[in-house]
Amino acid sequence: MIKQLAGKCWAWFKWLVRPSGESIDYLIWRHQFLIKRSRLYMWISLPLFLTAVLLLVVFVHHYPEPPTFPEQSPFSPEMIEEWQTYSRRIVQVHWVAMGFLSLCPVLQRTRWSRRFPALLFLAISWSMTLVPQIVFLGWSAIARPAWEYIFFMQAVLVPVHWRLHLLSQVMSMGFYFCAGLFLILAGIEPGNFDETLTVASVGLNIFNIFWTCLICCLAVALYERLQRSEFESRKHLQMFLHAVTHDLQNPLIGTSIVLQNLLRRDRDADNNVMVSAPKLEQLLAGNARQLQLVQSLLEIHRNETQDLILQPAPLPLAPLVEDVLFDLEEFLKEHQATITNHISDNLPAVDADRTQLARVFSNLISNAVKHNPGKIHLVLNADVICTASRKGLKLKPHRPKQNKPNHSAIAEKWMVRCSVQDNGSGIPPEQCRHLFELYWRNPQTRHSPGLGMGLYLCRQIIAAHGGQIHVSSEVGMGSTFWFTVPLVAHTSPDRKATTAA
CATH class of the missing domain: 3.30.565.10 (Histidine kinase-like ATPase, C-terminal domain)
Known part of the structure; x- marks a missing residue:
């Protein structure tokens, strides 16, 4: 049963990352593009996430107590202790996420990442979004990653395969809301110091996440559609140029062969070459073929630059x-x-x-x-x-109509x-x-x-x-x-x- 379920999940994943209706040439191009951009995404995410963790460590070390404003009353010892516990957990969670993100260069060297670059993309994305949530849930707390920043970075660095972006977003967001719902139903008070599960906070998160994901997926889909259209146009243009050169060179080759054969023949006393009628017809047919092809090209160009003139x-x-x-x-x-x-x-x-x-x-x-x-x-x-x-x-x-009035x-x-x-x-x-x-x-x-x-x-x-x-x-x-x-x-x-x- 588990094996069948895993097989169905894998088949669904392959359908998701390799949808039908696209040419094989484009899928190969997108596969190579996804490999290159996923590596770029990984090597930018590593120093970026490491910098964020180091800044977080400095911030926690600089503020052993919650920052206060002049109009606020001093925090109680219990609140200070809760702040310190929460801060240490934030740093620990980010170090764990950084460890998972550091495994991506190892994954990148495997044949699976070259065969399925989508796995490398998801591993990088979920290391920064899904891993912190899973670790936090072990402490009966919820974590809201910087989704807006991460998803926009994905859309900019890897602007192809919107279904893959949607999968990375849905898994991370689905875990976040399921974990929050679980804590609410279980009656567990969230362990977050600065965030509680209120209707206002959840509604604001849904609003921000929805529009962030919609904009990212729409931008990737439009860019990928443009890239696919340009790729297919370039491919058709290459096929067209190949056909033109193939059809134009055949008459030229035939004419060259005929002329070479004529030069090898004996010449008469007047130094003139005797050409038979079939040979002349062959040369004329080749020339007519070339003229027809050139006229077709000129006609295409004329129809593209100006409207077709009719005499109806x-x-x-x-x-x-x-x-x-x-x-x-x-x-x-x-x-x-x-x-x-x-x-x-x-x-x-x-x-x-x-x-x-x-x-x-x-x-x-x-x-x-x-x-x-x-x-x-x-x-x-x-x-x-x-x-x-x-x-x-x-x-x-x-x-055929009868004699009836027709108002339309x-x-x-x-x-x-x-x-x-x-x-x-x-x-x-x-x-x-x-x-x-x-x-x-x-x-x-x-x-x-x-x-x-x-x-x-x-x-x-x-x-x-x-x-x-x-x-x-x-x-x-x-x-x-x-x-x-x-x-x-x-x-x-x-x-x-x-x-x-």
Whole structure:
């Protein structure tokens, strides 16, 4: 029974110090950061706590009797003796805590502290907060450590892992209030000279401790969130730069090999090199590849520095999709992909830029084909939805209306929801959250062509139209990319037939 309870406590502790939802790279970085900062916290706490103990010894030696004010009456011998006993215990308790704190450098050299730096952090923190309370409780007294000072020092020196800070605070404070409640229920008079268990003192302690812990944990959580965001951005930027260099150097290497082979060949009488048509086509394809990559980079930079310029116009959706599929016909045949198009000719016209919207369809279709095994099947759908109502933002399918007055029509915004569904391998949920981000690329497809910026451009284009884009996917069940574009302002959906495949 005890072994099972200990196992559950250890599992809960590991869950607390290693929560899910964070990347392995970030957890490794935080582990190393926690090791370094815990050592710094320890080596600052040791001289700091030693200085505090020495100052306390000097103070107790200088005041063998309680300090008095002119308007106070002299203390009785019993009160002087109680003051001296309390002072000696204060010094003894702090020396005991200093002894436990001095064991932390020994703990720091063990493999457990390198594997679980959270244990070293808790040992340092509880040496200054929990140990004095435990020793004092043996004398039927309570001790209130300088929590505000210690917790703020932890938040400044070790500004990561707010759950660990919360655990150090809860254990120390929980012991303090449980010990005080035990003394009250047992009818034991606290042995403290300058503090009694009154409602006012307990309430003031709760107020100070609550806000101290809240500020510390909130500061650590915000700092850690910022650090995690910057870490992930740097990692994605590194992956992006790796992809750029990989994709740019391949055509250059190919061109260099072709030129070297040409130089080794015999030259004719005019000292000219004879180049075959396939070789020229290979060189032109490499140059076209480089130009396409550079243009993608320039387009990303332009979209980041200035708004995307659109030229919206009433646009029938079905002919647009047919043109996109015609342009991709050879690409689809090469990858043995098939498409079922359910987009109806009777769909209301959308208010969109033809060129930019065609790029969205082309990117979504080509990405689905490139990042899935051969012989994939795609299904294209489009239907009219309403994205606003009196109750707030929501999506609801369009149903043909009867001739009834609609008093809430002014609050409605009609959109066309387009989707590209495939029966491929699917996308893990942790990757779905980053698909439309800049500098992010699926690590499993780093050798695929392109820079992985197509979905980011799709999001920019759809956002410029006032719509939304998203993906829903399950591993092994395929993926569905959908986006919305607005209808033409004067188009009334109840006068047109719509299709929901």
